[in-house]
Amino acid sequence: xxxxxxxxxxxxxxxxxxxxxxxxxxxxxxxxxxxxxxxxxxxxxxxxxxxxxxxxxxxxxxxxxxxxxxxxxxxxxxxxxxxxxxxxxxxxxxxxxxxxxxxxxxxxxxxxxxxxxxxxxxxxxxxxxxxxxxxxxxxxxxxxxxxxxxxxxxxxxxxxxxxxxxxxxxxxxxxxxxxxxxxxxxxxxxxxxxxxxxxxxxxxxxxxxxxxxxxxxxx
Amino acid sequence: xxxxxxxxxxxxxxxxxxxxxxxxxxxxxxxxxxxxxxxxxxxxxxxxxxxxxxxxxxxxxxxxxxxxxxxxxxxxxxxxxxxxxxxxxxxxxxxxxxxxxxxxxxxxxxxxxxxxxxxxxxxxxxxxxxxxxxxxxxxxxxx
Numbered sequence: 001x002x003x004x005x006x007x008x009x010x011x012x013x014x015x016x017x018x019x020x021x022x023x024x025x026x027x028x029x030x031x032x033x034x035x036x037x038x039x040x041x042x043x044x045x046x047x048x049x050x051x052x053x054x055x056x057x058x059x060x061x062x063x064x065x066x067x068x069x070x071x072x073x074x075x076x077x078x079x080x081x082x083x084x085x086x087x088x089x090x091x092x093x094x095x096x097x098x099x100x101x102x103x104x105x106x107x108x109x110x111x112x113x114x115x116x117x118x119x120x121x122x123x124x125x126x127x128x129x130x131x132x133x134x135x136x137x138x139x140x141x142x143x144x145x146x147x148x149x150x151x152x153x154x155x156x157x158x159x160x161x162x163x164x165x166x167x168x169x170x171x172x173x174x175x176x177x178x179x180x181x182x183x184x185x186x187x188x189x190x191x192x193x194x195x196x197x198x199x200x201x202x203x204x205x206x207x208x209x210x211x212x213x214x215x216x217x218x219x
Numbered sequence: 220x221x222x223x224x225x226x227x228x229x230x231x232x233x234x235x236x237x238x239x240x241x242x243x244x245x246x247x248x249x250x251x252x253x254x255x256x257x258x259x260x261x262x263x264x265x266x267x268x269x270x271x272x273x274x275x276x277x278x279x280x281x282x283x284x285x286x287x288x289x290x291x292x293x294x295x296x297x298x299x300x301x302x303x304x305x306x307x308x309x310x311x312x313x314x315x316x317x318x319x320x321x322x323x324x325x326x327x328x329x330x331x332x333x334x335x336x337x338x339x340x341x342x343x344x345x346x347x348x349x350x351x352x353x354x355x356x357x358x359x360x361x362x
Contacts, residue, residue, distance in 0.1 A: 195259025
């Protein structure tokens with residue numbers, strides 16, 4: 001791809017946009033630096049969130065050219081930089097927050113995604129039909145994820161995540177354990193007469209554990 | 220720890236009735252000292268543990284043990300995670316928090332807490348990490 005270096009020293013480049021046959025400004029080095037810095041501020045989760053959203057796009061919008069990968073990068077980056085997303089929660093909490101924020105930004109016409117460095121709108125070429133499909137995917141995925149939040153069975157939760165991210169998704173042993181802990185205990189749980197620990201929302205009868213927050217250190 | 224000052228102890232018969240109601244498979248093996256033993260299966264792993272509970276342990280504080288199967292010890296330690304070295308009983312709470320009082324039912328405290336301990340123990344076996352809330356060795360609350 002032909003590239004024209006900008007006359008200043010900011011790292012600005014000009015690359016051709018094949019669809020419109022025009023030259024677009026881009027600042028890849030500046031963006032890379034900004035992303036690295038911001039990623040560090042968010043426990044290195046931003047790149048992970050970007051990959052997840054791209055994965056969702058690849059699984060559910062395969063064969064479709066838009067949204068472009070850099071549009072997704074820019075959209076997620078902008079969300080974090082704007083301060084709309086907190087630096088807290090599990091990866092599941094974070095991806096839910098990212099997707100909900102993206103969906104909140106979706107209007108009737110293709111959403112505007114600003115170049116993180118140059119500010120220009122990246123999505124001029126986003127066709128309405130493709131955009132509508134993207135919004136529909138967001139709605140579908142959000143529905144699945146909201147359902148996972150209420151799922152106490154880890155295996156069923158994994159199956160639901162596979163719908164979101166495709167069959168290649170699997171949880172590490174530690175992630176499964178954490179999901180089990182979160183789903184079973186959270187801040188309260190009950191225990192059946194056989195000793196099975198279940199969430200309070202489970203319909204089976206059980207003894208509610210009295211408020212109990214700490215397991216003491218050894219001796 | 221658990222001195223119970225100002226807390227009137229639950230009558231033994233109430234402790235027995237509550238245990239029979241909530242955990243009928245826990246057998247009262249010593250009525251005088253309120254000792255129960257029975258199977259618990261806290262997770263879907265299929266492993267059945269034998270839990271033993273002493274309502275009147277050392278200094279009047281309840282104690283719990285997992286008698287079967289043999290528990291895996293922490294690397295470099297003589298005990299599994301969150302067990303007392305002196306008697307290998309389960310360490311179910313930190314003395315600073317002191318959630319146990321004599322006016323509480325063992326069936327609503329020690330037994331459910333022990334079941335939760337097993338859940339975290341199994342997760343520790345799988346991941347090497349204790350995912351339950353705990354105090355670290357410096358005595359600071361971790362989570």
